[in-house]
Amino acid sequence: MPPKIHPLRNGARLVGAAFAGLIGILLAYATAGMVGGALPSNGAWTEPESGIRIYVESNGVHTGIVLPQVGGGEDWRDLLRPEDLRDPRYARYSHVSIGWGDRTFYLETPTWADVKPLTILAAASGSERTVMHVDHVPEPRVDADVRSILLRPEEYRRLAAFIRASFRSENGQRPVHQFGYGPYDAFYDARGRYSAVQTCNAWTGDALRHAGVRVGVWTPFPVTVLGWFA
Template identity: 85%
Template sequence: MPPKIHPLRNGARLLGAAVAALVAILLAYGAAGMVGGAIPSNPGWTQPETGVRIYIESNGIHTGIVVPMVGGGEDWRDLLRAEDLRDPRYARYSHVSIGWGERTFYLETPTWADVKPLTILGAAMGSDRTVMHVDHVPEPRVNADDEGDIRSVILRPEEYRRLAAFIRASFRTDNGQRPGHQFGYASYDAFYEARGRYSAVRTCNAWTGDALRHAGVRVGAWTPFPVTVLGWFE
């Protein structure tokens, strides 16, 4: 007669196998992301000496694109208005930082300290509840202390127009109406309804890479992590 397997021991084995499988999936995802981020798109692009200066920034989780509120033939004040902020005075700043992402993930994880495994898992499974996050900010200053978090990039006028068109198309402006919005983390930012589906493949950082790629900038073929975006710029 075969020996009986204790239910607790059998459950522990199954749990161990599940954890091992999850770790393997995460490692494979991380490796694939780093490889995708290392493959260049628009490989012939070079940064011009003059043009429209934008910035790519990261808080360690989310990346955003910082653009002048008015400049390069683009005026964002028709879309990003002072009354969308808790304190409209911040709309006087010269620049806006714009990012895209999953609604719950964005609203609940402003920093690494706020990250919850279930929030990440839910977003990675796929969600149509996406938002644009907009900060009204002064023009960033890039120095040695900021090197890991922000990059300055100069675009040709036609490249900036393509970038702006991509960003605008990400806002949900159905029937010509402005997107729904709500106040953000602080007095100077806001969230807006967005288009697009978030998943483990198309993350907030992948959106940043898509926007730069659409503009014609040299960037990774797939950029799911902040480092796969920032790593292309000095």
């Protein structure tokens, strides 16, 4: 007679195989992301000696693009208004930091300490419920989590057009908003589908790539964005 297979032992093997498979998928994803982030697009781009200064910042989870509220031929006050904030006085700051991502992932994970596996899995599986996150901030200082980039006027115009097109509007009406984490930020309805491929950091890379800046061909992680800039 063939030996009996104990159901608990067989179940443990299946769980172990599933866990090993999941680890393999995560390692493959991380490797692909780092390789994609290391391959350059717009390889001939060089930073000009003068131009419009923007910044790219990271909180370890999400990246954002920091722009002058007024400058370079753009005035963001027509879209991002003081009344969108819990405390409208923060709209007096000189700059806005703008990012894109999954609504639930953004709202529930302001820092790595707030990240939950189920939230990541739900977002990675794909979501049409995307938002723009906007902070009103003073001009940042360059440090380990902030990079400075100079853009030519035409590059800044392309960047601004890409960002504006990411805000969802209906019949020319400005996007719906809701208050953010604190008195200085807000969320707005966005266009686009979030997934494991199209992450908040991939959107940042897409925006810079559209402007003509040298950046990785795929930038799913914060390091794959910030690593391109001194």
